[in-house]
Every structure is written in C-alpha cells, then in structure tokens.
Amino acid sequence: MDTNHSMKLQLDGAVHRNLTAPRLVEKALERGEGILTSTGAFRAVTGKFTGRSPKDKYLIEEPNIRNQIDWGEINRPMDPGTFEHLFQQVKDYLREREVFIFDGYAGADSRYRLPIRVINEYAWHNLFARQLFVRPTKEELKEHQPRFTVISAPGVQANPKEDGTRSETFIAVSLEQRVILIGGTEYAGEMKKSVFSVMNYLLPEQNVLPMHCSANMDSHGNTALFFGLSGTGKTTLSADPERSLIGDDEHGWSDDGIFNIEGGCYAKCIGLSKEKEPQIWEAIRFGSVLENVVVDDDGHAHYDDSSLTENTRAAYPIEHIPSARIPGVGGHPDVIIFLTADAFGVLPPIAKLTPEQAMYHFLSGYTSKLAGTERGITQPEATFSTCFGAPFLPRPASVYAEMLGEKIDRHRVRVYLVNTGWSGGPYGEGERMKLAYTRSMVRSALDGSLEEATYTPDPVFGIHVPDRCPGVPSEVLLPRNTWADPKAYDIKARELARRFRENFERFPDVSDIIRQAGPTK
Known part of the structure; x- marks a missing residue:
C-alpha cells in the first residue's frame, strides 16, 4: 500500500479503512481495548504514559529543512539513518497485524488543508483520529491523496543504546518523507500534536499563521481567539452557549480570516461538572473517547478522581457541541485573549x-x-x-x-x-x-x-x-x-x-x- 510519495508499507493482515465511529467502537470493544461508559463514550487507559512525552519527540535532520528549524531542547534532531531503522521496525511490526486507517484532513479551510492518513495499531486510536481531525465527505474521500502519514504503533519500542533515543518512546517527524512515527506510548494526544507541529512548519510558507488557540464567534460574526497552554482554559472558555465554537485548540489565520485545523475537541476533564461546563459534559457521549478517566462498575465516570492522572481527557467531534460552526472558519478576530x-x-x-x-x-x-x-x-x-x-x-x-x-x-x-x-x-x-x-x-x-x-x-x-x-x-x-x-x-x-x-x-x-x-x- 502506498502511504504517500515513495513510502511503502506492506500490510498482510486485516486492514480496516475509514470505518465509521460505531464500527471502530465495536472493534475496540471486541479487541478488549477499553469499555463503554454509562453515556456511551469509549474509555481507554493509556498505561504509564498519561501525557505527552516532549523529550522523546524528534525532527529528522534532513538537508532541505536543516536551516529552517529552531534546533534545541524542543526540536531535537534525529539522524536520517536512525529514522529509517525505526521505520523498518514499525513496518516489520505492523506487517501481519490488524491495522486501522483513517483518511482525512488537517485544516477546515479547503485552500490550506493538509490531506493526511493515520495508520493505527489500536482501533480506539483510529477512533480518536477520526473524531479529532477533519472528516472528509464521501466525495472527498474518493479523491483523497495523503500528503502526510501518521503511523502509531505503541507496541514498537526503541532501544536507546542502539537508536540513540532518550527512552523506549519515540515521536519522530520526517518533514521531507512526510511521515510521523509514534512508538512506545499509548497516549493518543501525540498524534494530534505531531500533526499540529507539521502544520506549524507548513502554513507559514502559505502566509498563514498557525496558532495554539481556541476560537469562537458571536451572532454578528465577531470572532475571538484564546491563546494558552493546556489547562489554562482554552477549551472551557471557548465552549460558550452564547457563541458559536469554531475550534478549541489549533487554528490558522490567513488573509481571509481564521480556520480550525481540527475537526474535534480534546478537553481536559478533571473536575468536570454539568453545572460549570454543560456543553463539554453533554458532548461526552457515544462516539467520544475518554482517556484515563476513572469509571465505576456501573460505567459512571468519576471526573474528580485523579488516581490515574490529573490529565484526564475527553475527545469528541466538534459536532457534539450544539453551537459549533461547521465548517470551522471565521473572519478576522476582533479580540485576542492570552x-x-x-x-x-x-x-x-x-x-x-x-x-x-x-x-x-x-x-x-x-x-x-x-x-x-x-x-x-x-x-x-x-x-x-x-x-x-x-x-x-x-x-x-x-x-x-x-x-x-x-x-x-x-x-x-x-x-x-x-x-x-x-x-x-x-x-x-x-x-x-x-x-x-x-x-x-x-x-x-x-x-x-x-x-x-x-x-x-x-x-x-x-x-x-x-x-x-x-x-x-x-x-x-x-x-x-x-x-x-x-x-x-x-x-x-x-x-x-x-x-x-x-x-x-x-x-x-x-x-x-x-x-x-x-x-x-
């Protein structure tokens, strides 16, 4: 199977392409990857990695991009040979396994969107990708040609002594080969943030500012942006019943206005309550994914319980927010809030x-x-x-x-x-x-x-x-x-x-x- 350009991934096991959310939930339950909660949301536990691993993320030091990257603690270089070695391990590992494929986009504005393909070892990871990225129409899917491929294989672990990695975990991004490899971690957020990093590289070349922010709009079309790191309130404050939600985390700002890079939301849900955050509460239903939320024997989620992690998460398609603006585009902002x-x-x-x-x-x-x-x-x-x-x-x-x-x-x-x-x-x-x-x-x-x-x-x-x-x-x-x-x-x-x-x-x-x-x- 061609993933993109000259990259080939031989898959001899069962390959499931672009399954619906119900079919992915069915497969995830069949494979014992998690459980359903009382609201119908799928709950998974991600093991020892319950957050991002920024020190295990690498950019491949390739000739055409070397002078454009701000190398350092954040953008750690990886030798192309090491990437090829890890990529071969991933290919060998997935060859005879059951895998799940999602084809979609990063970017709600068709003029600037990036066609992506996500290949997963886990069905619930593919459900996460389906709900977080922009889902194509049936017509768009027929013409879809991926320009970037994400391959997530948590079962593959790096060998630090052989591969020069810091640990067994790796998130390796090749901007030239247009491939993201993820191994050694089950935390689904690595997929979304890796694609965002790619967009942060690509969009400025099109005179588009990529932004780590949420966005919403009032009834008169006035748009607002909310910048902030995880936990500062981007998702909570942008989910306002009196305003239309454009997106909760990642946006581009072009000469025509702003657009959501994603097609879903990824909310922190520690301490979540129906009284304080009703829209997010109601969004967590069938088709949503809960990560590391404690659930009792009756399937009820306990959002105040941080025994697994403080970083409990809910991922859901933006359509689960009643006031969501679809497609996720808006005019130039009137107000920016840091x-x-x-x-x-x-x-x-x-x-x-x-x-x-x-x-x-x-x-x-x-x-x-x-x-x-x-x-x-x-x-x-x-x-x-x-x-x-x-x-x-x-x-x-x-x-x-x-x-x-x-x-x-x-x-x-x-x-x-x-x-x-x-x-x-x-x-x-x-x-x-x-x-x-x-x-x-x-x-x-x-x-x-x-x-x-x-x-x-x-x-x-x-x-x-x-x-x-x-x-x-x-x-x-x-x-x-x-x-x-x-x-x-x-x-x-x-x-x-x-x-x-x-x-x-x-x-x-x-x-x-x-x-x-x-x-x-």
Whole structure:
C-alpha cells in the first residue's frame, strides 16, 4: 500500500479503512481495548504514559529543512539513518497485524488543508483520529491523496543504546518523507500534536499563521481567539452557549480570516461538572473517547478522581457541541485573549495590552505547566512557552511573532491578558480563580463593555488593569488586595518580574519598544 510519495508499507493482515465511529467502537470493544461508559463514550487507559512525552519527540535532520528549524531542547534532531531503522521496525511490526486507517484532513479551510492518513495499531486510536481531525465527505474521500502519514504503533519500542533515543518512546517527524512515527506510548494526544507541529512548519510558507488557540464567534460574526497552554482554559472558555465554537485548540489565520485545523475537541476533564461546563459534559457521549478517566462498575465516570492522572481527557467531534460552526472558519478576530495560569498569584485576573505589550507577552508565553500534561509534572510549575505553544513550533519564534504582530496591527485587534491561575496567594496558599469570574471578565472583553472601565497601569508589570467589571468584585481585579500580606505579594511580584526579564534575554534581536513593554520593576 502506498502511504504517500515513495513510502511503502506492506500490510498482510486485516486492514480496516475509514470505518465509521460505531464500527471502530465495536472493534475496540471486541479487541478488549477499553469499555463503554454509562453515556456511551469509549474509555481507554493509556498505561504509564498519561501525557505527552516532549523529550522523546524528534525532527529528522534532513538537508532541505536543516536551516529552517529552531534546533534545541524542543526540536531535537534525529539522524536520517536512525529514522529509517525505526521505520523498518514499525513496518516489520505492523506487517501481519490488524491495522486501522483513517483518511482525512488537517485544516477546515479547503485552500490550506493538509490531506493526511493515520495508520493505527489500536482501533480506539483510529477512533480518536477520526473524531479529532477533519472528516472528509464521501466525495472527498474518493479523491483523497495523503500528503502526510501518521503511523502509531505503541507496541514498537526503541532501544536507546542502539537508536540513540532518550527512552523506549519515540515521536519522530520526517518533514521531507512526510511521515510521523509514534512508538512506545499509548497516549493518543501525540498524534494530534505531531500533526499540529507539521502544520506549524507548513502554513507559514502559505502566509498563514498557525496558532495554539481556541476560537469562537458571536451572532454578528465577531470572532475571538484564546491563546494558552493546556489547562489554562482554552477549551472551557471557548465552549460558550452564547457563541458559536469554531475550534478549541489549533487554528490558522490567513488573509481571509481564521480556520480550525481540527475537526474535534480534546478537553481536559478533571473536575468536570454539568453545572460549570454543560456543553463539554453533554458532548461526552457515544462516539467520544475518554482517556484515563476513572469509571465505576456501573460505567459512571468519576471526573474528580485523579488516581490515574490529573490529565484526564475527553475527545469528541466538534459536532457534539450544539453551537459549533461547521465548517470551522471565521473572519478576522476582533479580540485576542492570552490565557495564563499564574502559579505565583500576582498577575491581575484581566488586563488590557498595548500592541507592544501584546508582542512581549506573546513571545514570553508565561503560564504554569499543570499536573499531568507532560510526564513528570505533578504540581503547577511556572514556565515560559514562546507563542503560548513552544512545544509545537519547528521554526524560530520570530517567524510566528512577526506574523501575529502584523495581523494585530492590520486588523486593529484588541488584546487582553487573562489570569486563570491563582489569587490571594501562590499555589498552595491562594485559590484558583473562580471560573464564574473569569467568564464574566471574558464576556465583558468580548462584548466591548470592558472598554467603559478606567484603566490603571499595574505598578510592577505595566499592563492596564480595569477598575471595574460586571459580575466581578472590584477587589478581585487588583491582586495585591486579595493577599493577606501585601508585602509578601510585593516580593512574589518582583520575583516573577525578574523571571520575565531573564526569559526575555532569549530574544536579543527584539526592538527596544517591545522589550520596554515588559515589567517595569
């Protein structure tokens, strides 16, 4: 079978192509890959890997792409010979096994979409791919020619001594051969994020900005973007019953507007409740996939139980959200919101940014890695993730930042920084910002009512804090007022400001006007 170009994968076992969701669920149950919950969702457990393995992800160091990649801790190079060796192992392993194939797209806008093929060892992984990527119509499927192939074979493990890998796990991306190999991990999120990394490489060549953000739209066609790392609220805040959901995690911004890169949602569901997140709650039904959610003998999911991992997940097609916009395209955004989960508890819950501050905070990408999203993370850790998506950016950060700055300027976009992290003290002392308050602040930013407030520059960070916001106590807006010991707040705020400045030293070529938009103390 030709996967793409000259790559050949000999499959002598049973090959299931483009099965429907019911047939994939049936096969997964038949093969003992998981169980059905009381709502009809399929639950799988992913073993010891319950989050991404970023230190086991590699880009093949190939001649035509070598000078375009920002090599380092995120984009780890792999020798082409090692890739060929691993690829041969995968081919040998899958040759006589039952496999599942999905043909679809990355990209809801037909002008920029990437035809992909996903080949899986597990039926439930193929169900995940079917629900997360863009599903073709019957007519499109007849003409489908994959330009990138994802091959996920969790049963294949690398040998670090022979292969030079860090562990038995590997996520190896060949941009020249247009193949992604995944082995040694059952965590399904590796497939979606690997394709996103590929799109982050390809789209700038078409003058399209790829973005790690969610997006929604009001009834008048006004579009909003929500940038942020996992756990900061992208999915929760974009699933608004009063707005149409375009997508919850990955988008492109072209000269014509924005489009969803995916066809489904991948929500964190630890602590999920029908009262707080009704749309996500109702979306988890037949055809959805639950990862590592504890389920009792009666099939009821226990979303408060983190005994398997904090990073419990729900994957479902975007059609499961009643207000979803299909196809997932929209106009140029009016508002951009940068979401940060501040573990220091010192950033204001909402602040307006100047264009220069927007560029500073986009490049900084400050947030906290939340428990379980990556191997080894057990409690929030302050981190700076360039462009709010550093793990998925093959090119230098300046490529994406310059594109965003130009688009913000051209379309006169209002930009806000929203802290969904801690208030009243740092992690362990303060409390997580109430979701109801965050929703009120976001709603006021989107409908323009927050523009009526009086803004005061934060004395440490310089960002502009409103004096009032409908539905939010005024004292919450000023984080220093929420601390029992204001002097302790001052110490923490200065510490975070210092971290901002030290991190920004990574960008020596940035203009002074952007550099000076950072913390003032």
